[in-house]
Structures are given as structure tokens and as C-alpha cells.
Amino acid sequence: MADAVRRKPNMAKEKVKMPEQDPNVRNSNFEEVALGYTKEMAMEEATRCLDCKKPFCMEGCPVNVPIPRFIEQVVAGNFEKAYEIITEENALPAITGRVCPQENQCEGKCVRGRAKGCESVGIGRLERFVADYHREHGEHKTPHVEKNGKKVAVVGSGPAGITCAGELARRGYDVHVFEALHKTGGVLSYGIPEFRLPKTIVQAEADGVAEYGVDFETNVVVGRTITVDELEEAGYDAVFVGSGAGLPRFQGIPGENLNGVYSANEFLTRVNLMKGYMFPDRPTPVKISPTVCVVGAGNVAMDAARTAKRLGAENVYIVYRRSEEEAPARKEEIHHAKEEGIQFKFLTNPIAVNGDEEGWVKSITCQEMQLGEADASGRRRPVPVEGHTFEIETGTFIVAIGQSPNPLIRQTTPGLDTQKWGGIIVNEETMETSRDSVYAGGDAVTGAATVILAMGAGKKAAIAIDEKLSGK
Structure with missing residues (x-):
């Protein structure tokens, strides 16, 4: 890092162990299995980062979190600054820190993990710690965003939808999220058990997005309660479909x-x-x-x-x-x-x-x-x-052999091209569909995949929507 004092890294081969409930206790309760790092544990694990000149870890992150920058702040005990750095790119760090397959993404690219008998830096564990520390100890600031007069409809409040909504709201758009179920969060709420992802954390992350002015409306089944055509007729300048893959196989x-x-x-x-x-x-x-x-x-x-x-x-x-x-x-x-x-x-x-x-x-x-x-x-x-x-x-x-996208939206949206198996076809650079100003991402496009990949798609779509509607 150019703006940090170089330090001698901790060359311990193994990650700092994450405290967990005893297996014979936790298999009869729904409390979270992993208990998280203490401040001391997090700072010790952070010192294992080599602060590489070329941070390969970032190449493995679908939402481009500046990993070395936030880890350096953890080393110094500046946890709030670390949170600010993470949330420049990732709106849901308490969630991704828990459920991301880091071993195949950021940690899979970590230089430390390439050495024989050496584990990669616990990037996910550090991200989780920082997010939890902020939620429990951080100063609450209500963000102020200048509105630009344009509005976007987002279908689904799962990881793709909530990320797209948050990114657009930060850019000044009025964003309305339509959720089919009675609770926000999509697969984060209905699919991942409490012992892996406590629902209070899902709600806290959704509340953080709502503070940017995002409106959430539950019990609205797009394709039944209202169609994509009707959303456009209602004056939405763009529509993002992040309805997930909830149809079981x-x-x-x-x-x-x-x-x-x-x-x-x-x-x-x-x-x-x-x-x-x-x-x-x-x-x-x-x-x-x-x-x-x-x-x-x-x-x-x-x-x-x-x-x-x-x-x-x-x-x-x-x-x-x-x-x-x-x-x-x-x-x-x-x-x-x-x-x-x-x-x-x-x-x-x-x-x-x-x-x-x-x-x-x-x-x-x-x-x-x-x-x-x-x-x-x-x-x-x-x-x-x-x-x-x-x-x-x-x-x-x-x-439990997979899920496909629900057919409602494709059946009620004329001109929307889809794969034979139901996935919505998009331009992979912009996430725009065959319908002008209709975008899609996450499991509705790829079929069942990871939370972080869905977030990456929602972020990419938000950038493309902004570029189009702002004339950039």
C-alpha cells in the first residue's frame, strides 16, 4: 500500500482459529455455529496479509472489495475505517463474510495459500468481524443523497436485487423494491438456515440499504400482482429483475x-x-x-x-x-x-x-x-x-438437486428472451435483457449460484442503468 507504513507480516501458516459451538451442542439448536473473532484475533489474523504489490485476492472478488486496504486498517485497529473501505464496494459485508465461498474466490487467489502447508489469509472472517463490529459499536450516520428525479423498479429483494437497489439509491435514484414474500431478503431469508446466517443480520443489512431511501414493498408477485409492462407504464425509467431461482427440481x-x-x-x-x-x-x-x-x-x-x-x-x-x-x-x-x-x-x-x-x-x-x-x-x-x-x-x-427460475415473469413479459431451462438471457457486460431498459441478474439469469455472484450482477446492472439514464 502506498499510503501505509510497511510492516513485517506474521508468517504463521494457519489461520487464527474461529471459535465455534461444540458440534454435539449445536446440532440441537439453531444458534449460529461460528462465533466470530474477537478484536485481538482479527488483528492477529490481519497481520498474516503480505500486503502484496499486486493483490491477486481482489481478482477473485466479484464486487471488487479493496481487500488489502481494509485489512491494513484492521491491523491498526481502525475497524470503522475498515468498514468504510469495504462498503465502498460491498453493501452486505456481514452476509458475504458468512456465506461467500471465499476459498474459491478471494482466498483462493491469496498468495499465502499457494505455499505448501500454508492457509490463505482469512479474508471472509475479517470481513465478517469488521461488519459485526460496526453493527455493534459503530457510529450511526443517516446518509444524505441528492435525488436525480429518476426512478427504478427492482423485482426481488435477494442479494442481486438489494445490491442493485443500494447502488442506484446511492447515485440518487428513487428505487422501489417489490418482494413476493412477506419478508425481505430473498434466499438470504428463506434459503439459508439461522445457524449459518442469523435473520437479524439479514434485516440489519436490508435496513442499511433502506436508509438510502430505498422503498421495500412485500407480498407483491411481479407477473401476477403487477407485470413488468405495468411497471413501465407506471413511470419507472428502468426495471431490474432479480427474482432468483425458487422453482425446485x-x-x-x-x-x-x-x-x-x-x-x-x-x-x-x-x-x-x-x-x-x-x-x-x-x-x-x-x-x-x-x-x-x-x-x-x-x-x-x-x-x-x-x-x-x-x-x-x-x-x-x-x-x-x-x-x-x-x-x-x-x-x-x-x-x-x-x-x-x-x-x-x-x-x-x-x-x-x-x-x-x-x-x-x-x-x-x-x-x-x-x-x-x-x-x-x-x-x-x-x-x-x-x-x-x-x-x-x-x-x-x-x-436438493437444484432450482430453476420461476416462469411467471418470462410468461408475462412479451419480448423477454430466455434460455430453454428458464434463465433470462442478458448482455453480460450490462445485464440488459432483450427488452429495452429491462435488466436482470443473479439466479434469475444463471440458475442457482452464490450470493456474491448475484451481488456482482446486481452491481454491474446498477452501473449500466446509471450510465444509460444519466447519459454518461
């Missing part, structure tokens, strides 16, 4: 319509958004059996399995047709799941759900698999081992 195997079969989307929404884990204090019972099977091995599958364990299931199985090396979930999530007693059945593919006389799940039939040649995704293709099937007795089967 199923395997298409026999028995998926039995009682006791959930999509992970429904299961997590009942528990997270509707507080099913607080029944009977909240009127949303979630029926599960002593043994629960979850098909899939992404982060959503880990969330569903760990949630089922907390709801009282004695045996919870992750059933996945590939090996652990191919599992798309973060390594940290798999590690936490194993610690909490989740059992993994790799190279196993459910081929039928079997029911009892009353129409409830009683077991699943599984096919043993082996890995063959690589497929289009670069992963080895799973192929059946002929003659090797077996059953798992279970009363609850949760399908």
Missing part, C-alpha cells in the same frame, strides 16, 4: 408425490422464513421422521440435512451419486455436517421412493454407482453398478 423417479417428500426449497422455507423450528410458538409444523434422507451434495443439501438434525431426526443421510471429491458444497459445510453427525452415502443414487398403504414414504431404493469418464461439467460421470441396489428405510425424503 425433482429427479423424476417413482414415488416423488408421496407424503413425506419435500423439495429442499419448501423444507428450508418452512423452517427459515416461517420459523418452523419454533413450533408450536409459530404455526408452521414441519413433520419429519426419525430417519431423513437428503439427495444432493451442494450447500442447500447440507443446509437441509443439518436442519433436519436440529429438528430431532436421529439419523440423517446425504445421498449423492458422485464421490466426495465431486460434491459441490463448500468443504467447510461438509466438515460441519460430518461433525454434527450427518452420514454420507457417496456413489449412491435414489431410483425410487416407496410408500406405505396410507401414502407416506417408508423407504427409498438406491442404486450403487461408480465413476466413469468425465462429462461436460468436467466431473467424472456416475454410472450404475449393475445388480447392486439396496433400500434405506426412511419416512422423509428431501430433494
Whole structure:
């Protein structure tokens, strides 16, 4: 850094360990697993940063956080200044610090992590610490923004929508966010469990965006309550669609319509958004059996399995047709799941759900698999081992194999080009769709992906909208 005194870095090979709840305690409660750094821990971890002349870590950040600059402030104990630096580019640091796959992004590019036996700097942990410190100790300042007289509609209050809204509001636009559910936050509220992302933090981050003058309106289903055409007729100068990917996919195997079969989307929404884990204090019972099977091995599958364990299931199985090396979930999530007693059945593919006389799940039939040649995704293709099937007795089967965008918007917006599978087609430089002044980003475009990638798309769209409407 040109404006900082050079210092001798801390050459410790491992990150400062993050305090966590004991696995045998946390697997029966919904309190946050990771407890966060103290000031001393954060400052010690920050000294591991080499303050590289060429910060490769920034190349891995979809929202371009100036990582070395904020870490240098943590080293000096200037946590509020660190927060100011982060939020120049990232409006939701308390969220991204918790749920970003840093190991594949900023930390994946960290020079420290390239050395044998050495861990990258804990950038995500430091970002989380700074955001939490600001929320608990920082001075509250209501921002003042000069309005420019133009207004933009944002569809969806998930990470893409809320980022786009915040960026535009900072630039002086009147922004109105339409959310289909009764709570803001999108997937941050309905999809990610309390023990990974407390909802008070989601609300606090949304409130921070609202302070720039963003109006949020819930219980509005764009495509049903109001259409994109009607938003334009109402005088909005641009529309950003960040409606996510909430339409669950199923395997298409026999028995998926039995009682006791959930999509992970429904299961997590009942528990997270509707507080099913607080029944009977909240009127949303979630029926599960002593043994629960979850098909899939992404982060959503880990969330569903760990949630089922907390709801009282004695045996919870992750059933996945590939090996652990191919599992798309973060390594940290798999590690936490194993610690909490989740059992993994790799190279196993459910081929039928079997029911009892009353129409409830009683077991699943599984096919043993082996890995063959690589497929289009670069992963080895799973192929059946002929003659090797077996059953798992279970009363609850949760399908967590992905989601697609809801078809409502594409069905009610003439001239909006989409992929065969439902994703909205955009210009990747500007995020503009085939409809003039209609933009889109996040899971509505890519299908289910990460929070930070959705935020990056929302930010890119906001910049493009500003450039067009301001005539830059």
C-alpha cells in the first residue's frame, strides 16, 4: 500500500482459529455455529496479509472489495475505517463474510495459500468481524443523497436485487423494491438456515440499504400482482429483475408425490422464513421422521440435512451419486455436517421412493454407482453398478438437486428472451435483457449460484442503468 507504513507480516501458516459451538451442542439448536473473532484475533489474523504489490485476492472478488486496504486498517485497529473501505464496494459485508465461498474466490487467489502447508489469509472472517463490529459499536450516520428525479423498479429483494437497489439509491435514484414474500431478503431469508446466517443480520443489512431511501414493498408477485409492462407504464425509467431461482427440481423417479417428500426449497422455507423450528410458538409444523434422507451434495443439501438434525431426526443421510471429491458444497459445510453427525452415502443414487398403504414414504431404493469418464461439467460421470441396489428405510425424503427460475415473469413479459431451462438471457457486460431498459441478474439469469455472484450482477446492472439514464 502506498499510503501505509510497511510492516513485517506474521508468517504463521494457519489461520487464527474461529471459535465455534461444540458440534454435539449445536446440532440441537439453531444458534449460529461460528462465533466470530474477537478484536485481538482479527488483528492477529490481519497481520498474516503480505500486503502484496499486486493483490491477486481482489481478482477473485466479484464486487471488487479493496481487500488489502481494509485489512491494513484492521491491523491498526481502525475497524470503522475498515468498514468504510469495504462498503465502498460491498453493501452486505456481514452476509458475504458468512456465506461467500471465499476459498474459491478471494482466498483462493491469496498468495499465502499457494505455499505448501500454508492457509490463505482469512479474508471472509475479517470481513465478517469488521461488519459485526460496526453493527455493534459503530457510529450511526443517516446518509444524505441528492435525488436525480429518476426512478427504478427492482423485482426481488435477494442479494442481486438489494445490491442493485443500494447502488442506484446511492447515485440518487428513487428505487422501489417489490418482494413476493412477506419478508425481505430473498434466499438470504428463506434459503439459508439461522445457524449459518442469523435473520437479524439479514434485516440489519436490508435496513442499511433502506436508509438510502430505498422503498421495500412485500407480498407483491411481479407477473401476477403487477407485470413488468405495468411497471413501465407506471413511470419507472428502468426495471431490474432479480427474482432468483425458487422453482425446485425433482429427479423424476417413482414415488416423488408421496407424503413425506419435500423439495429442499419448501423444507428450508418452512423452517427459515416461517420459523418452523419454533413450533408450536409459530404455526408452521414441519413433520419429519426419525430417519431423513437428503439427495444432493451442494450447500442447500447440507443446509437441509443439518436442519433436519436440529429438528430431532436421529439419523440423517446425504445421498449423492458422485464421490466426495465431486460434491459441490463448500468443504467447510461438509466438515460441519460430518461433525454434527450427518452420514454420507457417496456413489449412491435414489431410483425410487416407496410408500406405505396410507401414502407416506417408508423407504427409498438406491442404486450403487461408480465413476466413469468425465462429462461436460468436467466431473467424472456416475454410472450404475449393475445388480447392486439396496433400500434405506426412511419416512422423509428431501430433494436438493437444484432450482430453476420461476416462469411467471418470462410468461408475462412479451419480448423477454430466455434460455430453454428458464434463465433470462442478458448482455453480460450490462445485464440488459432483450427488452429495452429491462435488466436482470443473479439466479434469475444463471440458475442457482452464490450470493456474491448475484451481488456482482446486481452491481454491474446498477452501473449500466446509471450510465444509460444519466447519459454518461
